[in-house]
Amino acid sequence: MQAVLYVSHGTRLPEGKREAIRFIETVQQQIDVSLQEISFLELSSPTIAEGVAHLVSQGATAISVVPVLLLSAKHYHEDIPYELEQLKERYPQLHFTYGRPLGVQPRLIHILEERIREQQVFHSKTKVIVVGRGSKDPQTKKDIECIAASLAQQLDIKSVDYCFLAACHPSFDEALAEAVRSQASQVMVVPYLWFNGLLIRSMQKKINALNKEGLRFILCGHLGHHPNIQEALIDRVNESFQRTFHLKAHV
Structure with missing residues (x-):
């Protein structure tokens, strides 16, 4: 029996976990598979192993593992495959397929534009900074x-700066310092993050501190439950049924 296991990143923030679950449940309603489970890679439960065990107990013989991740990095290439390798050995009767992260898509970049414009204060001289989670994988930075660059084109401005919350440069703190030095009249910070969590709260705290000094920084909303990202994940689920997972073959 075919099943789907969604693997979200996980967060220590209960609100962020609830948001992820609500989002995935919305997607589940659009997938014509009776057995579907939600799991988390770290920081939250159920774990991947717990999700697989529950699906097996319900009669699953084939499981499509769908990473609820924006970009390809260590979690996708190493951490999830490592878990699946252990589970494949534990359940040799199971057939696993392994989907792809969402990747760079125009419909997701449109969400960033909406998050900027919904603040209703954007103008051509606004400095814009896109903030990624960050990874040691060089592809993530690219x-x-x-x-x-695509967002700058959509906004019809010369450039959009970017930075990362971890693992690579420029860091978020470095980008904020550069924005202060630029003396921009207004800076819009756009998180390329899917769900709420401690990272968002940390960003907001730093921005609030700058604004108390008389600066004009605005933290835009994260990607969240936008219909575009729902459609993107639905597409990844549907294509995952054909992407066989091989031991030691990290896609």
């Missing part, structure tokens, strides 16, 4: 660079 992806965020591409997203920033």
Whole structure:
């Protein structure tokens, strides 16, 4: 029996976990598979192993593992495959397929534009900074660079800056410092993050501190439950049924 296991990142913030679950439940309603489970890679439960065990107990013989991730990085290439390798050995009768992260897509960049424009204060001289989670995988940095360049085109401005919350440069703190030095009249910070969590709260705290000094920084909303990202994940689920997972073959 076919099943789907969604693997979200996980967060220590209960609100963020609830948001992820609500989002995935909305997508589940659009997938014509009776067995579907939600799991988390870290920081939250159920774990991937717990999700697979529950699906097996319900009669699953084939499981499509769908990473609820924006970009390809260590979690996608190493962490999730490692878990699946252990589970494949534990359940040799199971057939696993492994989907792809959402990747760089125009419909997701349109969400960033909406998050900026919904603040109703954007103008041509606004400084815009896209903030990615960050990874040691060089492709992640290239992806965020591409997203920033595409967003600049959509906004019809010269450029959009970018930075990362971890693992690579420029860091979020470095980008904020550069924005202060630029003496921009207004800075809009756009998180390329799917759900709420401690990272968003940390960003807001730093921006609030700058604004108390008389600066004009605005933190835009995260990607959240936008219909575009729902459609993107639905597409990834549907294509995942054909992407066989092989031991030691990290896609």
